[in-house]
Amino acid sequence: MNVxxxxxxxxxxxxxxxxxxxxxxALAIVAGLGLLVSGPGHRFGWWSxxxxxxxxxxxxYGGIAAAAVSAAALIVAPLRGHRRGMLRALAGLVIGxxxxxxxxxxxxxxxxxxxxxxITTDTEDPPAFATILPLRAQAPNxxxxxxPAVAAQQRESYPDIASADxxxxxxxxxxxxxxxxxxxxxxxxxxxxxxGRIEAIARxxxxxxxxxxxxxxxPTDAGSRIDVRSVSRVGVxxxxxxxxxxxxxxxxxxxxxxxxx
Numbered sequence: 001m002n003v004x005x006x007x008x009x010x011x012x013x014x015x016x017x018x019x020x021x022x023x024x025x026a027l028a029i030v031a032g033l034g035l036l037v038s039g040p041g042h043r044f045g046w047w048s049x050x051x052x053x054x055x056x057x058x059x060x061y062g063g064i065a066a067a068a069v070s071a072a073a074l075i076v077a078p079l080r081g082h083r084r085g086m087l088r089a090l091a092g093l094v095i096g097x098x099x100x101x102x103x104x105x106x107x108x109x110x111x112x113x114x115x116x117x118x119i120t121t122d123t124e125d126p127p128a129f130a131t132i133l134p135l136r137a138q139a140p141n142x143x144x145x146x147x148p149a150v151a152a153q154q155r156e157s158y159p160d161i162a163s164a165d166x167x168x169x170x171x172x173x174x175x176x177x178x179x180x181x182x183x184x185x186x187x188x189x190x191x192x193x194x195x196g197r198i199e200a201i202a203r204x205x206x207x208x209x210x211x212x213x214x215x216x217x218x219p220t221d222a223g224s225r226i227d228v229r230s231v232s233r234v235g236v237x238x239x240x241x242x243x244x245x246x247x248x249x250x251x252x253x254x255x256x257x258x259x260x261x
Contacts, residue, residue, distance in 0.1 A: 017076050024070030024092035031062030031099045043208030049234060052207060056103050063099030066092050110239045114153035117141060119242040120229035121163045121250075123151035127216035127229045131190035132199045136212065139233035143212070158243045164226045164250055166257055170196060173224035173257075174217045180252040184245075186213060202230075204241065209234060211242060213249075226253060 038055040041047050047055075070092030118141075120126040126145045129136070136143050154161065166173055174193050181188055186200035196217035201210055209232065216227045228249055230242040 017073060018088070020069060020076065021073035021086075021088035021092065024066050024073055024096070025088045026092075027062055027069060028066035028092040028095035028099065031059045031066055032095050034059035034062065035099050035102060039206035039208070043203075043206070049207060049209070060100050060103045063096045065096075067096030067100065070096055106239065110237050113237065113240040113243075114157045115237040116146070116150050116153050117232035117235055117238040117242060118146055118150055118229070119154060119158065119161065119231075119238075119246050120145070120227065121161055121246065122216075122227045122229075123154060127197070127214040127227050129199060129212060129214050129231075130192075130195075130197065132201070132212050132214070135189070135201075136233060141231065141233055141235070143231065154243075161243060161246055161250075164253060165220060165223065166226070167223040168257065170217055170219050170224045173226055174198075176253060176256040177215050177217055177226055179256045180249060181213070181215065183252045183256070184249055202245065211238075211245070213245070215249075 034055050038052045038059065041055070042049045042052040070089045073089035074086060074093060118126075129143050133143055166176075168176075171193070174196060177198055178188070178191060181198055181200050184202070186202045188198065188200045190197070190199040192198075198215040198217075200213045200215075202213060203210055211230055211232045213228065213230045216229075218225050218227075228246055230245045230249075232238045232242060
């Protein structure tokens with residue numbers, strides 16, 4: 001049985017379309033997997049955070065390439081009546097765009113906040129670390145506060161973050177501060193009620209970066225004042241993570257004191 005030249009040409013095009021769609025999908029899957037493991041790889045000690053960011057960058061490049069190849073296949077497949085190729089191309093395009101979109105979103109988030117990583121409710125007299133200091137000995141970021149320049153950037157971008165004053169004694173305030181820290185899921189490293197200081201650490205979800213927190217309770221004429229400070233050990237910008245953590249803690253503290261502990 002002879003096969004018409006038109007049929008042979010159509011079959012050849014379907015194979016080419018299928019190959020392009022498959023290549024785009026395979027590239028998208030590899031790029032997506034790279035993005036997924038970039039953070040956990042650092043969290044579990046497989047590589048440094050610098051390597052993790054490099055993997056993210058190359059995953060994004062792969063996502064762009066996958067989206068371009070898949071888009072080409074998506075244009076050709078309907079013209080050649082190749083439904084399976086269309087589905088592969090569509091899957092590759094979606095995965096590729098997601099792989100590009102996630103890093104792009106975080107990059108935009110980083111650019112929308114100041115390049116600081118130390119947030120405190122008291123920029124004039126920030127709570128100081130004590131027990132945690134040896135744990136930060138090898139950290140790229142120092143535990144000392146950055147001074148007026150950092151304070152000015154915080155006040156401009158996070159004007160709502162301020163000390164919390166309550167009409168209760170320091171003992172009750174300290175108990176509420178401890179309970180709120182536990183509610184946040186932090187690991188409490190030290191607590192000194194006499195000094196009015198609580199120190200804790202928290203880990204970010206994806207990369208497992210360690211951030212340090214110190215809470216200070218002081219008496220006032222009317223009751224107590226609670227201050228909190230959250231500082232990243234690595235990174236110039238925290239993408240707003242420390243500010244979000246301080247806000248969440250103040251909310252948890254308000255809930256504790258409002259409910260009577």
